Amino acid sequence: MVSIATARIKREFKEVVTSDELTKCKIKLELLNDNFTELKGEIGGPPDTPYEGGTYQLEIKIPETYPFNPPKVRFLTKIWHPNISSVTGAICLDILKDQWAAAMTLRTVLLSLQALLATPEPDDPQDAVVANQYKTNNKIFVKTARHWTNIYAGSTLAAEPEFDSKVKQLIDMGFDNHKSRVALSSHLWNVEHAIESLYN
């Protein structure tokens, strides 16, 4: 017998791939296996946000108990956002936890994630460092988020060239590219503080 989870994902998948609303909103869904338990999602960064121009890959796992329990979703593309872990891509969003409802679909989840990119919730953080920066140094937060969009999410919009030269400075000292960028991002792009944290 076909489980309710499989049957529903099949129907949802058709809804998403045929809906032209979703190509307009830059949302995609791709199947990774034949039993409809693992999918790959893709959302475009919303306009007028530091994520504009970026493309974000999402890992989607469908539990056997779907749609009575939410799908498990995390970001595969690295992102600088208060509600998304810059390390693991784990997402803090109520509808993926206790506010899930059986009438929600992968389509509404992807649209909600896009909305989360446009409206961060720093008081309910997944990444405390990013959330703190968002609240106390918003200008640097915006620049850092835009820089990550450029480096990791393939945006071609204006980057922050001085950030690149700082990262290069650390790479030249023998530090790993990504680790250097994380250290600098976490320390307001202060090179000395970043180096100190890399040594600790």
Next chain:
Amino acid sequence: MKVTIKGYTGVAVWKWVANDDTCGICRMPFDSCCNDCKYPGDDCPLVWGQCSHCFHMHCIMKWVNGNQKSNQSCPMCRQAWKIKEK
């Protein structure tokens, strides 16, 4: 001309009168049954909540009896789920 009816076969169609075409939980048409049933109709009835949203009875029961707190509310509008007595 005289016509004598020797016999006839009655045919009837039925459909659920709901405010939507598909069940929001399993996303199957209401005139079809939920995933666990074979035949639509009385074997797989619909129920309406006081909020006026409608689901296959089997689907909404699975939701309400689930382990999450939010499951006590309608999956469509989050109002407390109470079956509307007809």
